Amino acid sequence: MQPIPPMKALVALEAAMRYGSFTLAAEELNVTPGAVGQQIQKLEDWLGVALFIRQIRQVTPTAEGRAYFARIQPALLEIIHASRRLRERHSKGVRLSMPPSFAAKWFAPRMADLLQTHPGIALSLSTSTAMVDFEVDAVDLAVRHFDGVDPQLKVQLLCTDEARAYCSPTYAKKWKLKRPEDLQSATLLHNTLHPHWREWLTRFGSLVDAQIEAIKGIEFDQSLMAIEAAVRAQGVVLTSSILVEAELAEGALVEPFGKALSLPNGYYLVYPNADELQPDVKSLKAWMVEKMAARSGTLNSP
Secondary structure, X not given: OOOOOOHHHHHHHXXXXXXXXXXXXXXXHOOOHHHHHHHHHHHHHHHOOOOEEEEOOEEEEXXXXXXXXXXXXXXXXXXXXXXXXXXXXXXXXXXXXXXXXXXXHHHHHHXXXXXHHOOXXXXXXXXXXXXXXXXXXXXXXXXXXXXXXXXXXXXXEEEEXXXXXXXXXXXXXXXXXXXXXXXXXXXXXXXXXXOOXXXXXXXXXXXXHHHHHHOEEEEEOOHHHHHHHHHOOOOEXXXXXXXXXXXXXXXXXXXXXXXXXXXXXXXXXXXXXXXXXXXXXXXXXXXXXXXXXXXXXXXXXX
16 A cells, blocks of 8 residues: 555645645644644655745745645545535435526425425525536535536436516506517516527517617516516516416416517536435436426426
8 A cells, every 4th residue: 555644734734725824724623723833744754845934923835835735735625525525415305406586486386295295305495596516515406597518417407498578467558568569668677597688579579779779678686576576567577487487377477479589598407427316316306307397298288
């Protein structure tokens, strides 16, 4: 077996290099600065090389110390990530992440069914507009709205996406919305998930760029807020049908034009290539695929 450097000393080195201070490294590791110094001295003795220049109240990495750390840091991070992922995979519960709009509009109304179908699942749900980093975030499975291409992930399509225009019945009646051109007098509710108004109007209407540019608009960073504004008769929102199922069923929103803009992005379930899903995660994944397929079947039925 090849001789192994003192591993505890490598932990001290990583913290000291990251902070540039034995004192701050000691605070993170819950030891004294002297203990950090002793560990690094032990590593220096083993290597036969000075890693730091010690001065009064200051330590500075040597050139050889910086070069050594640059070589070993990726391996240390890999050990940390692999260890954390293994520990988390064997912990109880399923950690699921998804966009806030998808969580509120599609997932939440079906949670009772999930808990009834799989009463043993201990679910931890987080919502974020940012894409999950499985190397950093404690997540088993995520819903991602994207084009489905990521070589580092296993990808399961839940549904394709398209952008449709919706507004309240009173708003459609007030502004006599019959054709896309009628939107010149309306207010467009923009959101970052579906920023496709210009493309939708160009595809389905006869307005020129200057006319489209002149239409009043309100910007939202959350689809939920844009949809709520449409329900409150503040404008017309362009969004996924999957996000307005309840509003359409209740009659709070209508689709005045019946025009759907197909999009390259869709809703996907994703998880790391290297991970073998635990039974509860597999059950949750299968349930979501089944429920989405049932929804699609309902939409496509005569």
